[in-house]
Amino acid sequence: MALLPPLKRPTLAHYPGDRYLEPLFRRVHGRVSPLAEPPADSGLRPVMGEPGLPVVGKTFLFMRHGPQLSIEHYEKFGPVSWTNFLGMRACAVVGAEAAQAVLVNKDKAFSQSGWQWFIGPFFKRGLMLLDGEEHLYHRRIMQEAFTRPRLEAYARQFGAVIEREVPQWPADEPVQVYPMVKDLSLGIATEIFMGAEQDEESARIAEAFEDCVRAGLAYVRFPVPGLRWDRGLRSRKVLEEYFRSRIPAKRASDDEDLFAALCKVETDDGHAFSDEDVVNHMIFLMMAAHDTSTITATAVCWFLAKHPEWQERCREESLVLADAGPIDLAGTEKLQSLDLCVMEALRLVTPVPGMARRAVRDTEILGHFVPEGTMITVSAWASHLLPMIWTAADQFDPSRYEEPRREDKQHRLAHMAFGGGAHKCIGMSFGRAEVKALVHTILLHHRLELPHPGYEVAWDMTSLPTPEDGLPLVLRPLRKAPR
Numbered sequence: 001m002a003l004l005p006p007l008k009r010p011t012l013a014h015y016p017g018d019r020y021l022e023p024l025f026r027r028v029h030g031r032v033s034p035l036a037e038p039p040a041d042s043g044l045r046p047v048m049g050e051p052g053l054p055v056v057g058k059t060f061l062f063m064r065h066g067p068q069l070s071i072e073h074y075e076k077f078g079p080v081s082w083t084n085f086l087g088m089r090a091c092a093v094v095g096a097e098a099a100q101a102v103l104v105n106k107d108k109a110f111s112q113s114g115w116q117w118f119i120g121p122f123f124k125r126g127l128m129l130l131d132g133e134e135h136l137y138h139r140r141i142m143q144e145a146f147t148r149p150r151l152e153a154y155a156r157q158f159g160a161v162i163e164r165e166v167p168q169w170p171a172d173e174p175v176q177v178y179p180m181v182k183d184l185s186l187g188i189a190t191e192i193f194m195g196a197e198q199d200e201e202s203a204r205i206a207e208a209f210e211d212c213v214r215a216g217l218a219y220v221r222f223p224v225p226g227l228r229w230d231r232g233l234r235s236r237k238v239l240e241e242y243f244r245s246r247i248p249a250k251r252a253s254d255d256e257d258l259f260a261a262l263c264k265v266e267t268d269d270g271h272a273f274s275d276e277d278v279v280n281h282m283i284f285l286m287m288a289a290h291d292t293s294t295i296t297a298t299a300v301c302w303f304l305a306k307h308p309e310w311q312e313r314c315r316e317e318s319l320v321l322a323d324a325g326p327i328d329l330a331g332t333e334k335l336q337s338l339d340l341c342v343m344e345a346l347r348l349v350t351p352v353p354g355m356a357r358r359a360v361r362d363t364e365i366l367g368h369f370v371p372e373g374t375m376i377t378v379s380a381w382a383s384h385l386l387p388m389i390w391t392a393a394d395q396f397d398p399s400r401y402e403e404p405r406r407e408d409k410q411h412r413l414a415h416m417a418f419g420g421g422a423h424k425c426i427g428m429s430f431g432r433a434e435v436k437a438l439v440h441t442i443l444l445h446h447r448l449e450l451p452h453p454g455y456e457v458a459w460d461m462t463s464l465p466t467p468e469d470g471l472p473l474v475l476r477p478l479r480k481a482p483r
Ligand code: HEM
Pocket: 127, 128, 129, 139, 285, 288, 289, 290, 292, 293, 296, 346, 351, 352, 355, 356, 416, 417, 418, 419, 420, 422, 423, 424, 425, 426, 427, 428, 430, 431, 432, 435
Protein backbone atom coordinates (compact mmCIF):
# COMPACT_ATOMS: atom_id res chain seq x y z
CA MET A 1 0.00 0.00 0.00
CA ALA A 2 1.28 3.47 -0.86
CA LEU A 3 1.79 5.56 2.28
CA LEU A 4 2.40 9.29 2.39
CA PRO A 5 6.03 10.29 2.89
CA PRO A 6 6.94 13.97 2.98
CA LEU A 7 8.03 15.70 -0.22
CA LYS A 8 11.08 13.94 -1.61
CA ARG A 9 13.59 16.69 -0.95
CA PRO A 10 16.33 17.53 -1.63
CA THR A 11 16.20 17.01 -5.38
CA LEU A 12 18.08 18.87 -8.09
CA ALA A 13 15.07 21.19 -8.22
CA HIS A 14 14.75 21.60 -4.44
CA TYR A 15 17.94 21.80 -2.40
CA PRO A 16 19.06 23.44 0.85
CA GLY A 17 19.13 27.22 0.43
CA ASP A 18 17.21 27.15 -2.87
CA ARG A 19 14.95 29.98 -1.68
CA TYR A 20 17.95 32.34 -1.54
CA LEU A 21 19.85 31.00 -4.55
CA GLU A 22 16.87 31.00 -6.88
CA PRO A 23 16.58 34.83 -7.19
CA LEU A 24 20.32 34.97 -7.88
CA PHE A 25 20.07 32.28 -10.58
CA ARG A 26 17.14 34.19 -12.07
CA ARG A 27 19.24 37.37 -12.35
CA VAL A 28 22.34 35.82 -13.98
CA HIS A 29 21.56 35.47 -17.66
CA GLY A 30 25.04 35.86 -19.10
CA ARG A 31 25.77 37.77 -22.27
CA VAL A 32 23.27 37.57 -25.10
CA SER A 33 25.15 36.35 -28.18
CA PRO A 34 24.69 34.34 -31.38
CA LEU A 35 25.04 30.53 -31.30
CA ALA A 36 27.20 30.92 -34.43
CA GLU A 37 27.60 33.56 -37.14
CA PRO A 38 25.63 32.59 -40.27
CA PRO A 39 27.74 32.19 -43.42
CA ALA A 40 28.07 35.44 -45.39
CA ASP A 41 25.38 35.88 -48.07
CA SER A 42 23.34 32.99 -46.68
CA GLY A 43 20.50 35.32 -45.79
CA LEU A 44 20.15 33.41 -42.52
CA ARG A 45 19.80 35.00 -39.10
CA PRO A 46 21.78 33.84 -36.06
CA VAL A 47 20.16 31.83 -33.27
CA MET A 48 20.32 34.17 -30.28
CA GLY A 49 20.49 33.07 -26.65
CA GLU A 50 22.25 33.39 -23.31
CA PRO A 51 24.34 30.94 -21.26
CA GLY A 52 23.01 31.45 -17.72
CA LEU A 53 25.41 30.71 -14.85
CA PRO A 54 29.00 29.63 -15.47
CA VAL A 55 29.40 25.79 -15.64
CA VAL A 56 25.81 24.80 -14.75
CA GLY A 57 24.14 27.17 -17.18
CA LYS A 58 20.36 27.07 -16.74
CA THR A 59 20.21 23.43 -15.64
CA PHE A 60 18.71 24.11 -12.20
CA LEU A 61 16.23 26.66 -13.51
CA PHE A 62 15.00 24.19 -16.13
CA MET A 63 14.63 21.48 -13.52
CA ARG A 64 12.58 23.82 -11.41
CA HIS A 65 10.53 25.72 -13.94
CA GLY A 66 10.42 23.34 -16.92
CA PRO A 67 8.29 24.68 -19.75
CA GLN A 68 7.85 28.12 -18.16
CA LEU A 69 11.55 28.83 -18.65
CA SER A 70 11.35 27.75 -22.30
CA ILE A 71 8.42 30.13 -22.75
CA GLU A 72 10.47 32.97 -21.24
CA HIS A 73 13.22 32.23 -23.77
CA TYR A 74 10.62 32.08 -26.53
CA GLU A 75 9.31 35.52 -25.54
CA LYS A 76 12.84 36.94 -25.41
CA PHE A 77 14.46 35.29 -28.46
CA GLY A 78 11.65 33.75 -30.55
CA PRO A 79 10.98 30.12 -31.53
CA VAL A 80 14.67 29.18 -31.87
CA SER A 81 17.15 30.07 -29.11
CA TRP A 82 20.16 28.60 -27.29
CA THR A 83 21.30 28.23 -23.70
CA ASN A 84 23.66 26.09 -21.61
CA PHE A 85 22.09 23.06 -20.02
CA LEU A 86 23.48 19.86 -18.46
CA GLY A 87 27.02 20.86 -19.40
CA MET A 88 26.33 21.52 -23.07
CA ARG A 89 25.12 24.28 -25.37
CA ALA A 90 21.70 23.34 -26.69
CA CYS A 91 19.35 24.93 -29.15
CA ALA A 92 15.70 25.01 -27.98
CA VAL A 93 12.86 24.96 -30.47
CA VAL A 94 9.41 26.12 -29.33
CA GLY A 95 6.13 26.27 -31.26
CA ALA A 96 4.44 24.09 -33.86
CA GLU A 97 6.09 25.62 -36.93
CA ALA A 98 9.66 25.32 -35.64
CA ALA A 99 8.93 21.83 -34.24
CA GLN A 100 7.67 20.76 -37.63
CA ALA A 101 10.87 21.91 -39.34
CA VAL A 102 12.92 19.69 -37.02
CA LEU A 103 10.62 16.67 -36.60
CA VAL A 104 9.57 16.37 -40.24
CA ASN A 105 13.28 16.76 -41.09
CA LYS A 106 12.76 17.30 -44.81
CA ASP A 107 16.46 17.64 -45.63
CA LYS A 108 17.59 14.92 -43.23
CA ALA A 109 19.74 17.45 -41.38
CA PHE A 110 18.70 16.27 -37.90
CA SER A 111 19.65 12.93 -36.42
CA GLN A 112 18.37 10.91 -33.48
CA SER A 113 21.89 10.93 -32.03
CA GLY A 114 20.60 13.78 -29.86
CA TRP A 115 19.00 11.02 -27.75
CA GLN A 116 22.27 9.07 -27.68
CA TRP A 117 23.75 11.35 -25.03
CA PHE A 118 20.78 10.79 -22.69
CA ILE A 119 19.92 7.13 -23.06
CA GLY A 120 22.28 5.62 -25.65
CA PRO A 121 24.31 3.17 -23.52
CA PHE A 122 21.25 1.67 -21.83
CA PHE A 123 18.71 1.68 -24.65
CA LYS A 124 21.07 1.25 -27.60
CA ARG A 125 19.58 0.43 -30.97
CA GLY A 126 16.04 1.03 -29.74
CA LEU A 127 13.78 2.23 -32.57
CA MET A 128 13.98 5.88 -31.50
CA LEU A 129 17.78 5.84 -31.70
CA LEU A 130 17.93 4.68 -35.30
CA ASP A 131 18.16 7.01 -38.31
CA GLY A 132 17.25 7.13 -41.99
CA GLU A 133 16.89 3.94 -44.03
CA GLU A 134 17.80 1.73 -41.11
CA HIS A 135 15.09 3.30 -38.97
CA LEU A 136 12.53 2.86 -41.73
CA TYR A 137 13.47 -0.81 -42.15
CA HIS A 138 13.04 -1.52 -38.42
CA ARG A 139 9.89 0.59 -38.11
CA ARG A 140 8.17 -1.30 -40.94
CA ILE A 141 8.81 -4.60 -39.19
CA MET A 142 7.78 -3.27 -35.78
CA GLN A 143 4.57 -1.84 -37.23
CA GLU A 144 3.44 -5.46 -37.67
CA ALA A 145 3.45 -5.81 -33.88
CA PHE A 146 0.96 -2.91 -33.60
CA THR A 147 -1.72 -3.99 -36.10
CA ARG A 148 -5.38 -3.77 -35.05
CA PRO A 149 -5.76 -7.50 -34.24
CA ARG A 150 -2.60 -7.44 -32.15
CA LEU A 151 -3.71 -4.28 -30.30
CA GLU A 152 -7.03 -5.99 -29.58
CA ALA A 153 -5.16 -8.93 -28.06
CA TYR A 154 -2.92 -6.66 -25.93
CA ALA A 155 -5.96 -4.68 -24.78
CA ARG A 156 -7.81 -7.86 -23.73
CA GLN A 157 -4.78 -8.78 -21.64
CA PHE A 158 -4.18 -5.40 -19.97
CA GLY A 159 -7.93 -4.97 -19.45
CA ALA A 160 -7.89 -8.18 -17.40
CA VAL A 161 -4.84 -7.12 -15.32
CA ILE A 162 -6.40 -3.72 -14.59
CA GLU A 163 -9.75 -5.29 -13.66
CA ARG A 164 -7.94 -7.65 -11.27
CA GLU A 165 -5.80 -4.97 -9.56
CA VAL A 166 -7.77 -1.70 -9.33
CA PRO A 167 -10.62 -2.96 -7.08
CA GLN A 168 -7.96 -3.84 -4.50
CA TRP A 169 -6.56 -0.33 -4.21
CA PRO A 170 -6.94 1.16 -0.71
CA ALA A 171 -9.96 3.39 -0.30
CA ASP A 172 -11.27 6.17 1.95
CA GLU A 173 -7.84 7.56 2.89
CA PRO A 174 -5.34 9.62 0.92
CA VAL A 175 -3.12 7.27 -1.08
CA GLN A 176 -0.34 8.14 -3.46
CA VAL A 177 -1.78 7.56 -6.90
CA TYR A 178 1.50 7.86 -8.83
CA PRO A 179 3.35 4.89 -7.26
CA MET A 180 0.20 2.77 -7.43
CA VAL A 181 -0.23 3.49 -11.13
CA LYS A 182 3.51 2.92 -11.68
CA ASP A 183 3.30 -0.50 -9.99
CA LEU A 184 0.31 -1.46 -12.06
CA SER A 185 1.98 -0.26 -15.24
CA LEU A 186 5.05 -2.36 -14.39
CA GLY A 187 2.74 -5.35 -13.88
CA ILE A 188 1.28 -4.71 -17.32
CA ALA A 189 4.78 -4.48 -18.79
CA THR A 190 5.62 -7.83 -17.18
CA GLU A 191 2.52 -9.68 -18.32
CA ILE A 192 1.70 -8.05 -21.64
CA PHE A 193 5.14 -7.00 -22.88
CA MET A 194 7.32 -9.80 -21.52
CA GLY A 195 4.60 -12.44 -21.29
CA ALA A 196 5.90 -13.41 -17.82
CA GLU A 197 4.30 -14.10 -14.45
CA GLN A 198 4.64 -11.43 -11.78
CA ASP A 199 7.12 -13.26 -9.53
CA GLU A 200 10.62 -12.88 -8.06
CA GLU A 201 12.28 -13.27 -11.42
CA SER A 202 10.13 -10.58 -13.06
CA ALA A 203 10.71 -8.30 -10.04
CA ARG A 204 14.47 -8.71 -10.61
CA ILE A 205 14.01 -7.78 -14.27
CA ALA A 206 11.80 -4.82 -13.37
CA GLU A 207 14.53 -3.61 -10.98
CA ALA A 208 17.21 -3.97 -13.69
CA PHE A 209 14.99 -2.08 -16.06
CA GLU A 210 14.48 0.78 -13.54
CA ASP A 211 18.27 0.92 -13.06
CA CYS A 212 18.65 1.55 -16.79
CA VAL A 213 16.04 4.31 -16.72
CA ARG A 214 17.69 5.98 -13.71
CA ALA A 215 21.16 5.68 -15.28
CA GLY A 216 20.02 7.72 -18.27
CA LEU A 217 19.54 10.64 -15.88
CA ALA A 218 22.78 10.16 -13.92
CA TYR A 219 24.84 13.23 -13.23
CA VAL A 220 28.14 11.28 -13.13
CA ARG A 221 28.09 9.93 -16.67
CA PHE A 222 30.84 7.30 -16.56
CA PRO A 223 31.08 4.01 -14.65
CA VAL A 224 31.99 4.43 -10.97
CA PRO A 225 31.20 1.23 -9.02
CA GLY A 226 28.03 1.69 -6.96
CA LEU A 227 26.84 4.78 -8.84
CA ARG A 228 23.90 4.95 -11.26
CA TRP A 229 25.83 4.77 -14.53
CA ASP A 230 27.67 1.61 -13.51
CA ARG A 231 24.47 -0.01 -12.19
CA GLY A 232 22.74 0.89 -15.46
CA LEU A 233 25.44 -0.82 -17.55
CA ARG A 234 25.31 -3.98 -15.40
CA SER A 235 21.52 -4.00 -15.51
CA ARG A 236 21.50 -3.65 -19.27
CA LYS A 237 23.50 -6.92 -19.39
CA VAL A 238 20.96 -8.62 -17.09
CA LEU A 239 18.13 -7.56 -19.40
CA GLU A 240 20.00 -8.68 -22.51
CA GLU A 241 20.63 -12.12 -21.04
CA TYR A 242 17.04 -12.45 -19.84
CA PHE A 243 15.48 -11.72 -23.22
CA ARG A 244 18.11 -13.49 -25.33
CA SER A 245 17.76 -16.75 -23.41
CA ARG A 246 13.98 -16.78 -23.92
CA ILE A 247 13.86 -16.04 -27.63
CA PRO A 248 13.85 -19.67 -28.92
CA ALA A 249 10.88 -20.57 -26.70
CA LYS A 250 9.04 -17.36 -27.66
CA ARG A 251 9.59 -17.93 -31.37
CA ALA A 252 8.04 -21.40 -30.99
CA SER A 253 5.11 -20.31 -28.78
CA ASP A 254 1.54 -19.21 -29.56
CA ASP A 255 1.77 -16.42 -26.98
CA GLU A 256 0.04 -13.10 -27.72
CA ASP A 257 2.39 -10.81 -25.77
CA LEU A 258 4.55 -8.11 -27.35
CA PHE A 259 7.78 -10.10 -26.89
CA ALA A 260 6.26 -13.01 -28.85
CA ALA A 261 5.05 -10.54 -31.49
CA LEU A 262 8.53 -9.06 -31.98
CA CYS A 263 9.96 -12.57 -32.34
CA LYS A 264 7.48 -13.50 -35.04
CA VAL A 265 6.50 -10.38 -37.01
CA GLU A 266 7.48 -10.20 -40.64
CA THR A 267 6.81 -7.68 -43.41
CA ASP A 268 5.11 -8.72 -46.68
CA ASP A 269 8.53 -8.90 -48.32
CA GLY A 270 9.81 -11.28 -45.64
CA HIS A 271 11.90 -9.00 -43.40
CA ALA A 272 12.01 -9.99 -39.71
CA PHE A 273 13.97 -9.11 -36.59
CA SER A 274 17.20 -10.93 -35.66
CA ASP A 275 17.64 -12.14 -32.07
CA GLU A 276 19.80 -9.09 -31.37
CA ASP A 277 17.09 -6.76 -32.73
CA VAL A 278 14.41 -8.39 -30.58
CA VAL A 279 16.52 -7.87 -27.44
CA ASN A 280 17.27 -4.21 -28.24
CA HIS A 281 13.69 -3.38 -29.21
CA MET A 282 12.17 -5.11 -26.18
CA ILE A 283 14.38 -3.18 -23.75
CA PHE A 284 13.59 0.10 -25.48
CA LEU A 285 9.84 -0.57 -25.76
CA MET A 286 9.52 -1.27 -22.05
CA MET A 287 11.11 2.12 -21.35
CA ALA A 288 9.12 4.00 -24.00
CA ALA A 289 5.80 2.64 -22.77
CA HIS A 290 6.13 2.50 -19.03
CA ASP A 291 6.82 6.00 -17.66
CA THR A 292 4.86 7.78 -20.37
CA SER A 293 1.64 5.83 -19.69
CA THR A 294 2.15 6.10 -15.92
CA ILE A 295 2.55 9.88 -16.06
CA THR A 296 -0.45 10.30 -18.35
CA ALA A 297 -2.78 8.17 -16.21
CA THR A 298 -1.60 9.98 -13.06
CA ALA A 299 -2.18 13.39 -14.63
CA VAL A 300 -5.68 12.38 -15.80
CA CYS A 301 -6.54 11.24 -12.25
CA TRP A 302 -5.34 14.58 -10.91
CA PHE A 303 -7.39 16.64 -13.36
CA LEU A 304 -10.52 14.54 -12.84
CA ALA A 305 -10.22 14.89 -9.06
CA LYS A 306 -9.85 18.64 -9.47
CA HIS A 307 -12.68 18.92 -11.99
CA PRO A 308 -15.54 16.75 -10.69
CA GLU A 309 -17.84 17.88 -13.51
CA TRP A 310 -15.53 16.19 -16.02
CA GLN A 311 -15.15 13.19 -13.74
CA GLU A 312 -18.94 12.75 -13.74
CA ARG A 313 -19.16 13.19 -17.49
CA CYS A 314 -16.48 10.51 -18.03
CA ARG A 315 -18.09 8.18 -15.47
CA GLU A 316 -21.46 8.39 -17.22
CA GLU A 317 -19.85 7.07 -20.40
CA SER A 318 -17.98 4.39 -18.44
CA LEU A 319 -21.19 3.21 -16.75
CA VAL A 320 -22.67 2.40 -20.14
CA LEU A 321 -19.91 -0.23 -20.53
CA ALA A 322 -19.99 -1.38 -16.90
CA ASP A 323 -21.67 -4.74 -17.45
CA ALA A 324 -19.60 -5.78 -20.45
CA GLY A 325 -16.69 -7.29 -18.46
CA PRO A 326 -13.09 -6.00 -18.57
CA ILE A 327 -12.85 -3.24 -21.11
CA ASP A 328 -11.49 -4.06 -24.59
CA LEU A 329 -10.02 -1.91 -27.36
CA ALA A 330 -13.40 -1.09 -28.92
CA GLY A 331 -14.67 -0.16 -25.45
CA THR A 332 -11.86 2.34 -24.88
CA GLU A 333 -12.72 3.97 -28.20
CA LYS A 334 -16.26 4.64 -27.02
CA LEU A 335 -15.02 6.76 -24.10
CA GLN A 336 -15.12 10.08 -25.94
CA SER A 337 -15.09 12.42 -22.93
CA LEU A 338 -12.22 10.52 -21.38
CA ASP A 339 -10.36 10.84 -24.67
CA LEU A 340 -10.71 14.64 -24.48
CA CYS A 341 -9.41 14.58 -20.90
CA VAL A 342 -6.43 12.41 -21.87
CA MET A 343 -5.54 14.84 -24.68
CA GLU A 344 -5.79 17.76 -22.28
CA ALA A 345 -3.70 16.01 -19.60
CA LEU A 346 -1.04 15.26 -22.24
CA ARG A 347 -1.00 18.92 -23.21
CA LEU A 348 -0.78 20.31 -19.68
CA VAL A 349 1.61 17.64 -18.33
CA THR A 350 3.53 16.44 -21.37
CA PRO A 351 5.23 13.13 -20.45
CA VAL A 352 8.06 13.59 -22.99
CA PRO A 353 8.64 17.33 -22.43
CA GLY A 354 11.36 17.62 -25.05
CA MET A 355 12.58 15.62 -28.07
CA ALA A 356 16.32 15.49 -28.68
CA ARG A 357 18.02 15.78 -32.06
CA ARG A 358 21.48 16.70 -33.36
CA ALA A 359 22.31 18.68 -36.51
CA VAL A 360 24.44 16.42 -38.72
CA ARG A 361 25.49 19.31 -40.97
CA ASP A 362 25.15 23.09 -41.13
CA THR A 363 21.45 23.76 -41.57
CA GLU A 364 18.65 26.17 -40.66
CA ILE A 365 15.45 26.27 -38.64
CA LEU A 366 12.90 28.92 -39.70
CA GLY A 367 15.67 30.95 -41.31
CA HIS A 368 18.07 30.70 -38.31
CA PHE A 369 21.55 29.30 -38.90
CA VAL A 370 22.25 26.07 -36.95
CA PRO A 371 25.81 24.75 -37.21
CA GLU A 372 26.73 21.06 -37.56
CA GLY A 373 26.90 19.23 -34.24
CA THR A 374 24.33 21.42 -32.44
CA MET A 375 22.21 19.60 -29.87
CA ILE A 376 18.52 20.47 -30.36
CA THR A 377 15.53 20.02 -28.09
CA VAL A 378 12.05 20.35 -29.48
CA SER A 379 10.18 21.70 -26.45
CA ALA A 380 6.83 19.95 -26.75
CA TRP A 381 5.56 20.92 -23.31
CA ALA A 382 6.32 24.63 -23.74
CA SER A 383 4.75 24.58 -27.21
CA HIS A 384 1.56 23.20 -25.64
CA LEU A 385 1.26 26.32 -23.50
CA LEU A 386 1.56 29.04 -26.13
CA PRO A 387 -1.44 31.40 -26.19
CA MET A 388 -1.47 31.88 -29.98
CA ILE A 389 -2.89 28.34 -30.34
CA TRP A 390 -4.48 27.59 -26.99
CA THR A 391 -7.04 29.87 -25.34
CA ALA A 392 -6.43 30.21 -21.59
CA ALA A 393 -3.51 27.88 -22.22
CA ASP A 394 -2.85 27.00 -18.59
CA GLN A 395 -6.46 25.95 -17.91
CA PHE A 396 -7.83 22.38 -18.01
CA ASP A 397 -10.48 22.69 -20.71
CA PRO A 398 -11.05 19.42 -22.61
CA SER A 399 -13.83 21.05 -24.67
CA ARG A 400 -11.13 22.80 -26.68
CA TYR A 401 -10.83 19.55 -28.72
CA GLU A 402 -14.56 19.44 -29.51
CA GLU A 403 -16.21 20.83 -32.64
CA PRO A 404 -16.43 23.64 -33.53
CA ARG A 405 -13.45 24.77 -31.42
CA ARG A 406 -10.89 22.09 -32.37
CA GLU A 407 -7.96 24.23 -31.19
CA ASP A 408 -5.66 21.26 -31.86
CA LYS A 409 -6.47 21.44 -35.60
CA GLN A 410 -4.85 24.85 -36.06
CA HIS A 411 -1.55 23.19 -36.91
CA ARG A 412 -0.69 19.53 -37.52
CA LEU A 413 1.85 19.75 -34.70
CA ALA A 414 -0.22 21.93 -32.37
CA HIS A 415 -0.55 18.90 -30.09
CA MET A 416 2.72 17.01 -30.21
CA ALA A 417 2.67 14.84 -27.08
CA PHE A 418 3.30 11.80 -29.31
CA GLY A 419 5.86 13.59 -31.46
CA GLY A 420 5.64 13.97 -35.25
CA GLY A 421 7.35 12.94 -38.47
CA ALA A 422 9.05 9.59 -39.03
CA HIS A 423 9.61 8.97 -35.31
CA LYS A 424 6.05 9.68 -34.17
CA CYS A 425 5.14 7.35 -31.32
CA ILE A 426 4.44 3.85 -32.66
CA GLY A 427 2.65 2.97 -29.40
CA MET A 428 0.21 5.90 -29.47
CA SER A 429 -2.93 3.76 -29.79
CA PHE A 430 -1.59 1.25 -27.28
CA GLY A 431 -0.72 3.99 -24.76
CA ARG A 432 -4.03 5.83 -25.11
CA ALA A 433 -6.02 2.60 -24.79
CA GLU A 434 -4.06 1.53 -21.71
CA VAL A 435 -4.51 4.88 -19.97
CA LYS A 436 -8.22 4.96 -20.80
CA ALA A 437 -8.76 1.36 -19.66
CA LEU A 438 -7.12 2.18 -16.34
CA VAL A 439 -8.97 5.44 -15.67
CA HIS A 440 -12.27 3.88 -16.83
CA THR A 441 -11.85 1.06 -14.30
CA ILE A 442 -10.95 3.51 -11.53
CA LEU A 443 -14.05 5.59 -12.33
CA LEU A 444 -16.30 2.53 -12.14
CA HIS A 445 -15.05 1.63 -8.67
CA HIS A 446 -14.11 4.92 -7.04
CA ARG A 447 -14.81 8.63 -6.88
CA LEU A 448 -11.52 10.53 -7.10
CA GLU A 449 -11.31 13.26 -4.45
CA LEU A 450 -8.66 15.80 -3.47
CA PRO A 451 -6.96 15.06 -0.10
CA HIS A 452 -8.20 18.44 1.18
CA PRO A 453 -9.94 21.47 -0.35
CA GLY A 454 -7.57 23.67 -2.29
CA TYR A 455 -4.91 20.95 -2.71
CA GLU A 456 -2.66 21.59 -5.73
CA VAL A 457 -0.14 19.11 -7.10
CA ALA A 458 3.43 20.23 -7.83
CA TRP A 459 5.25 18.51 -10.71
CA ASP A 460 8.89 17.56 -10.26
CA MET A 461 10.56 18.37 -13.56
CA THR A 462 14.08 17.11 -12.88
CA SER A 463 13.47 14.46 -15.53
CA LEU A 464 10.06 13.40 -16.85
CA PRO A 465 7.25 15.17 -14.94
CA THR A 466 6.14 13.31 -11.80
CA PRO A 467 4.14 14.57 -8.80
CA GLU A 468 6.53 15.69 -6.06
CA ASP A 469 4.34 14.16 -3.34
CA GLY A 470 3.15 11.12 -5.33
CA LEU A 471 -0.30 12.74 -5.75
CA PRO A 472 -2.27 11.84 -2.63
CA LEU A 473 -5.91 11.42 -3.64
CA VAL A 474 -8.80 9.82 -1.80
CA LEU A 475 -10.44 6.94 -3.66
CA ARG A 476 -14.00 6.93 -2.35
CA PRO A 477 -15.71 3.61 -3.18
CA LEU A 478 -18.87 4.08 -5.18
CA ARG A 479 -21.88 2.82 -3.28
CA LYS A 480 -22.74 0.33 -5.97
CA ALA A 481 -19.62 -1.13 -7.56
CA PRO A 482 -20.32 -2.61 -10.98
CA ARG A 483 -20.81 -6.35 -11.38
C1 HEM B 1 0.91 8.19 -23.27
C2 HEM B 1 1.90 7.45 -23.60
C3 HEM B 1 3.03 7.82 -24.55
C4 HEM B 1 3.57 9.04 -24.89
C5 HEM B 1 3.14 10.40 -24.39
C6 HEM B 1 4.62 8.78 -25.85
C7 HEM B 1 5.40 9.76 -26.43
C8 HEM B 1 6.32 9.52 -27.44
C9 HEM B 1 7.04 10.54 -28.15
C10 HEM B 1 6.94 12.03 -27.91
C11 HEM B 1 7.82 9.93 -29.07
C12 HEM B 1 8.69 10.61 -30.12
C13 HEM B 1 10.07 10.89 -29.60
C14 HEM B 1 10.94 11.63 -30.61
O1 HEM B 1 10.52 11.90 -31.73
O2 HEM B 1 12.07 11.95 -30.24
C15 HEM B 1 7.61 8.51 -28.93
C16 HEM B 1 8.25 7.54 -29.68
C17 HEM B 1 8.12 6.20 -29.46
N1 HEM B 1 7.23 5.57 -28.62
FE1 HEM B 1 5.89 6.49 -27.42
N2 HEM B 1 4.71 7.43 -26.04
C18 HEM B 1 3.75 6.81 -25.28
C19 HEM B 1 3.50 5.46 -25.21
C20 HEM B 1 4.19 4.48 -25.89
C21 HEM B 1 3.89 3.07 -25.82
C22 HEM B 1 2.76 2.46 -24.99
C23 HEM B 1 4.80 2.43 -26.61
C24 HEM B 1 4.95 0.97 -26.93
C25 HEM B 1 4.07 0.05 -26.63
C26 HEM B 1 5.65 3.46 -27.19
C27 HEM B 1 6.71 3.22 -28.06
C28 HEM B 1 7.40 4.21 -28.71
C29 HEM B 1 8.46 3.94 -29.69
C30 HEM B 1 8.98 2.57 -30.10
C31 HEM B 1 8.90 5.18 -30.14
C32 HEM B 1 9.99 5.43 -31.18
C33 HEM B 1 9.33 5.54 -32.56
C34 HEM B 1 10.34 5.76 -33.66
O3 HEM B 1 11.42 6.28 -33.40
O4 HEM B 1 10.01 5.41 -34.80
N3 HEM B 1 5.25 4.68 -26.73
N4 HEM B 1 6.68 8.28 -27.94
